[in-house]
Amino acid sequence: MIKVSLKSAVLSVAISGLALTASVSGLADSIGEPGRDAGGANPLKNVYFGEQHLHTRNSPDAFVVGTRGTWDDAYKWAMGEEITLSTTGEKIRKSTPYDFVGITDHAEYFGIMPRLGDPNDALSNSELAQMMKRSPGEAVSAVIGSLLSGEPMQEFVSPELITENWKRYVDKTNEYNQPGKFTTFIAWEWTSIPVGRNMHRNVFFRDDVGPAAPFSAFDSIYPEDLWTFQEVQRTAGHDNLAIPHNGNVSDGWMFSPNTFLGGPMDARHAKRQALNEPVFEMIQTKGASETHPYLSPNDEFADFELFPNMINVGMPSQLRYSYVREGLVNGMILEDKLGHNPFKYGFVAGADSHSAYSPNEEFNFHGSHAKLDDTPAKRLNPNKNASGDVGAVVASAGTTAVWAEENTRASLFDGIKRKETYGTSGPLMRLRFFGGWKYTDKLVKGDDFVEKAYKDGVPMGGDLPPRPSRAKAPTFAVWALKDPESGNLDRIQIIKGFINKFDRADEKIYDVAWSDEDKRQIDPATGKLPAVGNTVDLETATYSNDSIGANQLRTVWTDPDFDPGQRAVYYVRVLEIPTPRWSTYDAVRNNLPLVDGVPATIQERAWSSPIWYTPDQDLIIEAKLKKLTGKTWGPATVE
């Protein structure tokens, strides 16, 4: 059915245009994205790239570090228009525009700061505005101090002020939303940061209205209260979701089995978390939260864009319960106990830039924290900052990719909610991942790959369908196409998380498809694939796609270690060949030395949302009985 309608759509274009039959019998689009070219809503879904985490001058911290970039600037940048970087006057422009943006200014003092300095504004008479003039340092401390302590300055949290500022934002956001072309979301960041532990969530709305005012950490620092707000809004017809981020600097709170209020998590808590927070932010400028080399000693790619010290605290964040790979499995352990998996997260990524633009392009990085890092000399400063790191540990922005029928708020929101998403470290590579029980090798070679994959299984973010009795192991189809503006692809990995026989989180990494197959194979002794090589010239900050890597990788993989009685979670990681890190581009272009403590080259990557396997209840009971008694018991069903 689908194929027929697509062909007729292309046909009508050809007839009305130039009587070109080539379009009908020729090659349509990439194999992983059929039907995109036909325009309109695509039942096989198109990929849309965008931003879900960005600050402008309307965030108090962005303002005090010097950002004057506006909502207009942030939207225009995403759409590919030239903007002026507010702190330097530099003209900047994105190389490949985005399809969607959610600006997420902090809900705390949302939109207040720019008004203080505007002599036309009533707020310029406030105590704080006077203090900003008299002694800016003191004013900044007052603002940041009240954010960290959660005690608001009363003059800026009156309901009328909050709703007024919020309305300005909603109006602006609706003005830029162009269904079918460019989507803006009504969104903000809830900024709970008790004792320096990052518990932040971005809140996204599906509709054009949203709430009358954002829920802030001044209202509550507990995620449970944010969920209540979300649930009330949903009941009122405003569907929404929250996206937690920076587990890496949560000091072991993000994926803890204990609640923030104290005590172990209960079933209700786990259920509400899963309901209100479908996706997690895998990477942003303050580092990746996938895993850490100490947690994943067998993962030679775990050491990627780490940001180990808590922000401005100068102490490492606790590793355990801070990274999502381990969290996925601990979620399954909790599910065994509670009946609900609180950490059933899909993946997105973002900037968290406080400079009113999204620096996802490694070669087009102009800093992400306003006056703190807006020049190459500041960014490459070899001295350590308040967090105990060199400033250059800041990563370029990540990017969110969503599979959706069309580029509208509703369609993209629904894609995020069903976790048909992936995050990248910035490049716009295309990635499909499906799980089922009867995919065969030739699936990913045929033109009908996507259609069949949907029919016989589930896309990224889904649960494997119930296991047919004859199926020995799940099969996974994966396809990746490089970003034409970035490096070739090195390999596709499938990362499996499972509960091992000691009831602990365990993981295994499989290389399932790779480039340069004639020169590389998995070493049977180590089980590892040799590195792809490195073409980066550090003198010129250039690399070559000619000799290593591939445009496109695809395969169907069957889990060789499958245990039907064991819960498992699978996600894809795609790696690019090494390319220069932003700090290397900066150094070469400005004739500055490379900074110690950050790598000169990186392997950019994408992480798909996982696919979960849950054994049926009988098998779980059987496995438990076996463990308790040492005996194998028959099926626990009564027939």
Next chain:
Amino acid sequence: MEQLKKLLRDPLIHFLLIGAATYAAYGLLDPGADAEDAATITVSQAEIQSITEQWTRLWNRPPTKEELAGMLRKHVRTRILYKEALAMGLDRDDQVIERRLAQKVELLSRSLVVPQLPSDEVLAAWYAENPEQFRAPDTYTLSQVFFDPDQRGASTREDAVAALATLQSLAAMPEDLSGYGDSGVVGNYYAGRSELELGKVFGGGFVNQLVTLEPRRWNGPVLSGYGVHLVYVHEVVKPAPPALADIREQVQEAWMLEQVEERSTAFLDELVERYEVVVEATEVPLTVPPAQAGE
């Protein structure tokens, strides 16, 4: 008489007149203000009403008596403190107040030069001269054949060059291009796409080369991040600017904005002309245009 006419044409005089008129208007609207002596505060019926309305907008109900009394007390206190501040000269040497007053004058100057609505002829002539900002972006209709380095390795470029010769020798566009290149990465045919849309498929590097291609013949090799392409541009459509009647409001708005900008700048320039500006720091040259100096 000539003198007077000249005076009446002088924007500065207009400005002063308007200022006086504004002052008078305030006096008329708020009779209490003039009548007030230094030690009297009069709260007019209009002010009470305005305070009540503000409250009602916010809370969706009128204030109670206590609430209204509270707000009025606050209002009166503000007025008294304001008077005291003026008496103490606190308005002098205050940057915030200085900037605020300057901005008020600037705004007033803009409202002063609000132009008449343009006639149809004026607007049509202006639109004919400035069509670019209203035009939709150019669109390309193109066929392309892709040569994939993943499959062809070192011979990718050669293969493309060979195929280019073959394609150029054909009398007509082949019915099916799939025999000429490699599949699975990008499509063969894209109809009516803007550079932005094509950039999302092929990358910016490819799109930047489109303008250099000769239409209606096979070009190449054209490089993208994926590999080598041969490209046939069927058509580049430069959409005509929309008919003025369809976007009249938008054009009129742009015209008005330009008028206000121009006149307001000219006026402020003239105002600056009336002053002798002495800059005491000699190393700072005052080369900025006077109209921007106030910002």
